[in-house]
Amino acid sequence: MAAPKVAVVGAGVIGLSTALCITEACPSCSVTVLSDRFSPNTTSDVAAGMLIPHTYPGTPIHVQKQWFKETFTYLFAISNSAEAPEAGIHLVSGWQVFKNPPKEEIPFWSDVVLGFRPMSEAELQKFPRHRFGQAFTTLKCDCPSYLLWLEKRLKATGVQMHTRKVEDLWDLHSEYNVVVNCAGIGAHQLVGDQELFPIRGQVLKVHAPWVKNFIRDGDGLTYVYPGIQRVTLGGTREKDIWSLSPDPGTTKDIFDRCCSLEPSLQKAQDITVKVGLRPSRPSVRLQREDFSQGGLKLAVVHNYGHGAGGFSVHRGTAKEAARLVGECIAALQGSSSRAKL
């Protein structure tokens, strides 16, 4: 069999990291990324990029923890290298605060982030409306920088990138041996997944370079996440809302909520508003599917539905998707050598 041809549909954090893991696991593969939008126009560009896992109710916790750990370890190494500023990866310390003690005082990811501990009474004085809190150090991606860094690495290994809207995965069967579906919320239309739904998120990106610590209200709705260039203020979680238009009333509400957590933000400048649709489903769809029509076959690997936590687990799910691509190629090579006998 000639060099296996693999198409990855989607150029958000999931598509680009999956393409990279495929080139690492299968250097002889010819990999192409096909996407109707690239950075800076993907959902991944809107994200805050904090490594704090979201919980997928349909996926075993030990699997989610493994994905998070692989992602943390990968990005920690980048943050500790000369690549860090270009890749937009940095460590950030801060607090997750609660009005009432949470159900889980020790979350499953507490021994993956660094220095996880309950907040002291002195620290809690900063948050007079909150009674309980957790302090830790985690990683943050400046998302557009990280996506461009991934694209640069892919191009350096010979991966082709084409702007193309794929109407039907089957349309790719004559050009590629394996197709990997990393279309995010686009999979709703592309493969008709009724379990996939949007959770609309609106955030503000502001200039406030004096804010150095992250603050997250434990309800997950209000957060202040400082990045290398800008601070992300959030947010909203609106289920089944498809609108990408910013809502001015919501902008004011987010700003007020964040100022009540960090009053110095009243002096923030240069406010821009972004909206994205989190590709949500009970569990990430990470599986093989064999398509066939009229005696012809196409091996497909799905890797989408990362909801509110795509950055937190992307490297772990990308490695698993690359392993599944390897299985598809081994099966194709087995069938082509049997055909020659």
Ligand code: FAD
């Ligand atoms: P996308 O980035 O949407 O990429 C999908 C790609 O597929 C795009 O390139 C698109 O053009 C392409 N595509 C779709 N359909 C087709 C088609 N038919 N043909 C060709 N191409 C197609 N996660 C975290 O871990 N931490 C955070 O702090 C965080 N903050 C967030 C804040 C907000 C406001 C939002 C909205 C999300 C946040 N997330 C966060 C979640 C994170 O953004 C997502 O989980 C992640 O971006 C999903 O990545 P993706 O590559 O699957 O999707």
